[in-house]
Each structure stands twice: as structure tokens, then as C-alpha cells.
Amino acid sequence: MISITMIFSQARRVLIASVSTLLLSTVIMTNVNAADTATTYSNSCAACHDSGALNAIKKGDSAKWQQLIKQKSMPTLINSVKSGMVQMPAGGLCDACSDDDYRKLIEYMSK
Numbered sequence: 001m002i003s004i005t006m007i008f009s010q011a012r013r014v015l016i017a018s019v020s021t022l023l024l025s026t027v028i029m030t031n032v033n034a035a036d037t038a039t040t041y042s043n044s045c046a047a048c049h050d051s052g053a054l055n056a057i058k059k060g061d062s063a064k065w066q067q068l069i070k071q072k073s074m075p076t077l078i079n080s081v082k083s084g085m086v087q088m089p090a091g092g093l094c095d096a097c098s099d100d101d102y103r104k105l106i107e108y109m110s111k
């Protein structure tokens, strides 16, 4: 016969298992996101923003990036990338990037 205590201990075990899975996946997802930004940067933006090719502002030139973010605001910069500029192709060579991805990439370059 199944006792009430057994059901409770079973339920507690299931609960603990789900909470640990949830915590674990949160940790993994956070890491994947950070890695994704670096990878996307390397695959798309780095071609110009690493070397400053075509006069693109270099990654890590914090002073210039911070000034630009203050001057134009983040949503404007995201739109610049999406629609392209004089030399920068529309999308900055990342077709799959969302607005949020572009924001993360710009923040990544500004550090």
C-alpha cells in the first residue's frame, strides 16, 4: 500500500529535480548567450570593426563608442546597422541578428 509519506517524499524528489534542472539550464543559457555575442561578432562585425577597415570604429575604442551611443542613442545605432550606412552593408553581415543581438554586439564592441 502507498502511504501519504511516500507520496510526499516522491513529490519532493520530483520538485528538487525540476528546480535543479531549471537552475542548471539558466546557467548554461546565460553562458551560451555571452559566447554567441562573441561568435557573432567574429563572424560578422569583426571583418571591419576589428581593424577599423573602411574607417569603422574599432572594437574596444570605448571613448568613441560611448560618445556615439550618447550622441545618437542605442535605438538609432541599431537602425543604422539594420539599414546599412555609407560603407557598412545592411545588417552588418548578420542576417539572423535581432535588434537585441545588435544591441549586445554594440555593447560588446564598446567595451
Ligand code: HEC
Pocket (backbone or CB within 6 Å): 041, 044, 045, 046, 047, 048, 049, 053, 054, 055, 056, 057, 068, 072, 076, 077, 078, 080, 081, 084, 085, 086, 087, 088, 089, 091, 092, 093, 094, 097, 102, 105, 106
Ligand atoms: C563591411 C564592413 C562592416 C561590417 C561587416 C560591419 N560594419 Fe559597422 N560600420 C562599418 C563602417 C565603415 C562604419 C562607419 C559608417 C560608414 O561609413 O558606413 C560602421 C558603423 C557602425 C556603427 C555606427 C552607426 C552610426 O549610426 O554611426 C555601428 C553601431 C556598427 N557599425 C555596428 C556594426 C555591427 C553590430 C556589425 C555586425 C553585426 C557591423 N557593424 C558590421 C563597417 C562595417
